[in-house]
Amino acid sequence: MSTMNTNFKDYNQQQNWLFPPSIEELIPSEHPVRLVNGVVEQLDLSQLLSEYKKNGQPSYHPKMLLKVMVYAYMDNTYSTRKIEKAMRENINYMWLSGKQVADHNTIARFRSKKLKTIFKDIFKQVVLFLADQGLVSLKEVFTDGTKIESVAGRYTFVWGNAIKTRKEKMATQLEQLWQYAQSIADHEDKDPTPPDFTKVGKEKVAQTAQKINKILSNNPKAGSKQKAKLRFIEKNFSNNLDRYAEQEKILANRNSYSKTDPDATFMRMKEDHMKNGQLKPGYNVQISSQSQFIIHYSLHQQTTDYHTLKPHLVSYQKLYKTLPEIIVADAGYGSEENYEYLEQNDVEAYVKYNTFDKENQTYKPKKKKSGKEDFHRDTLHYNDKEDYYVCPMGQKMENKYDKKQQTTSGYLQKISVYKAKNCKGCSLRTLCHKAKGNRIVQRNHKLERYKEITRRRLNSELGTQKRRQRTADVEPVFTHIKSNRNFKRFTHKGIDKASLEFGLHAFAHNLKKMIA
Incomplete structure (x- = not known):
């Protein structure tokens, strides 16, 4: 058998090392x-x-x-x-x-x-180390958020609205049975003052069921179906109310939670693999970045970003003993409460409000204009000195009264209400408004003041630069963590463990950025 000419390096697994190398x-x-x-x-x-x-x-x-x-x-x-x-x-x-x-x-x-309890201090030390090296500055941050799915089961949920509906149904059933009992009761057993069924509690259920039972058990007219309903109420309503009370305690100010991860709230995920906008249990992750380094992070159970900015910055201040001098964020954070908080704490805010892009025509309309846009409240003339609006037909809409309304976060807003004097017979009525009476518009003076300050700030040369810089600073961080690191779902349950898990990703991201 002929052999081919070969030119290979020596290969011998039994070769000994004279001086074994160290790691x-x-x-x-x-x-x-x-x-x-x-x-x-x-x-x-x-x-x-x-x-x-x-x-x-x-x-x-x-x-x-x-x-x-x-x-x-x-x-x-x-x-x-x-x-x-x-x-x-x-x-x-x-x-x-x-x-x-x-x-x-x-x-x-x-x-x-x-x-779990000390990692934020370790993370802070690394950020301060980056600041000492001149790689970041704590004076200016770019803030954004994303929703990351929890490891919880996707179909084991509790909804606040469902609890409310069930309790209302219980109250209706109890009231109907009480009315039936009153209709067949003897004169001496009738109750002249019916119970208030708008709120159902364990004590009220027990007392009402006892009165109904007294009437049904001693009355030959009582039907078997009504007696069965009473037995069901006595057996189940008290336990159900206990369960609902515990669920409402877990919900707090949320509308949903997962049974397998009670800290997780059901949210719409952009990265939904089924592409149908399903609600999934998850956390709203907020970060503040600088030069694509993560300066601060926090996890939230609220689905909307504008509810997260204040607690995010409060935790920032707790960690670094100071607030940033400048913050840049998108329209998801533009609310009266946030503008007021930033102003009170001397933070220069480059934070869009929800109609800023529309005003600057930086969006693509999805459908043709109907003509009704010209009658929108923001297009009506407002006289700031004399405090009145002018309707499309030229008549004054005077300030009739002020009212207060509370946001879901508990923040109180003051709203001024303006009303037209006479809309009857107006040729523009169908385009202007659909209400039965004269047209009413509302104005939040404090929010409008904040919007005017923000509008000037964002449209300045510096504001334009910072808006562009935000998209190049904070958004690529989420892209890197989610796409390059394939972190699209938490692997630990509970907001504390999930926060630590994201913190480790943030720590690793900062070190990899240092290497780059």
Whole structure:
């Protein structure tokens, strides 16, 4: 058999090393694992160390576990079993851990219990380190939010409106049975003052059922169906009210929650794989960025962004003992409450309101104009000095009264109401308004003042620059985390654990950005 001429490098698995190499020699000097090691070595971990008891079996050093955890998230490795496997087999993890191998349970306990309360302090130290290096500034932030799905079951939900409907149905059933009992009751058993069924409580159900039972049990006219309904009420209503009360306690100010993750609220996800806008349990994640570094993050149960800005900045101030001097955000945050909060705290706000883009014609209309746009309240002339509107036919709409209304967050707004004097017989009536009487428009003077300040600020040369800068700063951060790191769903239940999970992603993102 002929042999071919070959030119291969020597290959011998039995070759011995005269001087076996150390792991240190096998890690390139510019490898990301060295950055992780260097950054963690500079951190003050006294709070983390205080989480451990002095007595008992020796624990793995938290500094080592933190290095491994952070590098794992940079490496897109989130499973504790996979991290344990990497500590056995991956040379980078072996170098960080000093060849120690922690089992997956130890790693999971470290992540969920030891880091839970103190991780924000560790994250803050890294941000301050970035600021010292001149990579970021805490004076200006770009804020945006995204919704990330919870690990909870997608079809195990509780709805606040459903609870309200069930309680109303219970009240209706109880009232109907009470009226039936009164219709067949003897004169001495009739109740001249009927109970108030607008609110149903356990005590009222018990008292009313007792009165109904007294009438039905002693009256031969009582029907068997009504007696069966009474037995059902006595057996179930009290337990149902207890269950609804517990569910309403969990809901607080929300309209929904997941049974398998009560902290998660049902929200519409942009990244819905079925492309049909399904509601899924999730959290509203808010970040403030600077130069595409994440300066601050917070998780919220509210579905709308304008309810999250104030608590997001409150937690920012708690963490850094100060607020940013400038904030840039999109129209989802433009509300009277937010503008007032920013003004009171001397934060220069470049925050759009909901009609800003429409006013600046930066949108594409989905359908043809109907002509009714010319009669919108914002197109009517308003006389600021004498405080009146002018309708399309030229008649004055004077201020009739002021009213107060409360937002879902509890914020009180003052609304002025203006009314036309005579709309009867007006040729523009069908285009102007559909109400039966004279046309009424409402004006929030404080909000209009904030909108005028914001309009001038955003349309300035500096404002235009910051609006463009926002889309290039904060939005790519979410794209990187969701698409490049494939983080589209939390793996832990509860808002505290989910917050820690996102924090680890934010920490890893900042370190990878440092490398870039």
